Amino acid sequence: MSNAHIRSHRKPRRSSRNTLIRSGVAGGVLTTLAVTGAASPSSADDQASPGDTVELPTLDGLISSGTARAAQATQTIAIRYDVAAAQDQAAEAAQEAAARAKKKARERAEREAAEEAERKAEEAAARARAEERAEQERAEQRRTASRSAERPEVATTSEAATPAPAPAGGSASAIVDFVRAQVGKAYVMGSTGPSAYDCSGLTSAAYKQVGVSLPRTSQAQSTTGTDVPLSQVQPGDILYWGGKGSAYHVAIYVGGGKFVGAQNSGTGVVERDMSWDPPSGAVRVL
Structure with a gap:
């Protein structure tokens, strides 16, 4: 038996999207009707004016709201x-x-x-x-010890009482000659010659040969006479080590960049280059 003329009882498929849209529209309409019914006046006197209507949300409003949230x-x-x-x-x-x-x-x-x-x-x-x-x-x-052993020097009573005679000339050269003649003699604290000296004792004895009396200590001798730059010292000038007025050592400049001084008990009276122990300053007495 042919059933070509019989309609199919199968219902056409509806997309879920169409269903949702229709459901949303239907729900919105029913909600609107319910709100409108509830708000409808019970008498003619309570009827609202034609302008009092409830507006449904529009698509533009929804789009604007979504755009604002997205922004x-x-x-x-x-x-x-x-x-x-x-x-x-x-x-x-x-x-x-x-x-x-x-x-x-x-x-x-x-x-x-x-x-x-x-x-x-x-x-x-x-x-x-x-x-x-x-x-x-x-x-x-x-x-010094070797030289002393070879030719020991014995000081006589007269030598101990009086210094060696002054060299001729009575000038700076006489002072230089005197101190060079004392090289090799002993250093004894407080001694002024003729067989032993301390530093200021040697300078005092040297200037005494030319009739000049110096103060006894190195501190006082460093302030005697006129200050002289070390670059301009001359033979006979007094060199001092330490501060001016508080010097702890003095010696006699003898020329050629050298000095003669009674250094210490180990060396006695020696002649040294100024570069060996550069002095702090110099004074000129003559």
């Missing part, structure tokens, strides 16, 4: 990006500042290490010079 979300995301960028920039700046501080600390440490090395080198050089000076003094002491 707000975009603005929120942009703010978050700005905050993240600012945080990254701050972190980068902090890293750069830390790197600069580390570099400065390293440079300061290197500079301090170089200064410390230079200071230690200077101290080592000073110790070496002091040791060399001590060795020279010991050698001089050995030579």
Whole structure:
């Protein structure tokens, strides 16, 4: 039996989207009717004017509301990006500042290490010079002892009472000749000759040969006469070590960059180059 003329009882399919739309419209209409019915007046006197109507939300309103929310979300995301960028920039700046501080600390440490090395080198050089000076003094002491053993000097009563006779001339050259003649004699604290001297005792005895009386101590002798620059000293000038007025040692400049002085008990009276122990200043008495 042919059933071509019989209609199919299968209902046409409806898309879920159409169903949702229709359901939404129907729901909206029913809701509107319910609100309108509830708000309808019960009598003619309570009827609303033609202008009092309830408007349904329009599609434009929904779109505008969605656009506003989207704009707000975009603005929120942009703010978050700005905050993240600012945080990254701050972190980068902090890293750069830390790197600069580390570099400065390293440079300061290197500079301090170089200064410390230079200071230690200077101290080592000073110790070496002091040791060399001590060795020279010991050698001089050995030579003096050898000469004394070969030709011992015995001071007579008259020598102890009076200094050696003054060389002819009565000038700076006489002072130079006198102190050079004393080289090799002993150093004894408080002695003024003729067989032993201390530093100021030697200078006093030298100037006494030319009729000049000097103060007894090195401190007072450093303030006697006229100040002379070390670059302009002349034979016979008094050299002093230490401060002017508080000098702890004096000697006689003899020319050629040398001086004669009663140095200490180890060396006695010696002649030295000024570079061996540079003096602090000089005074001229004659």
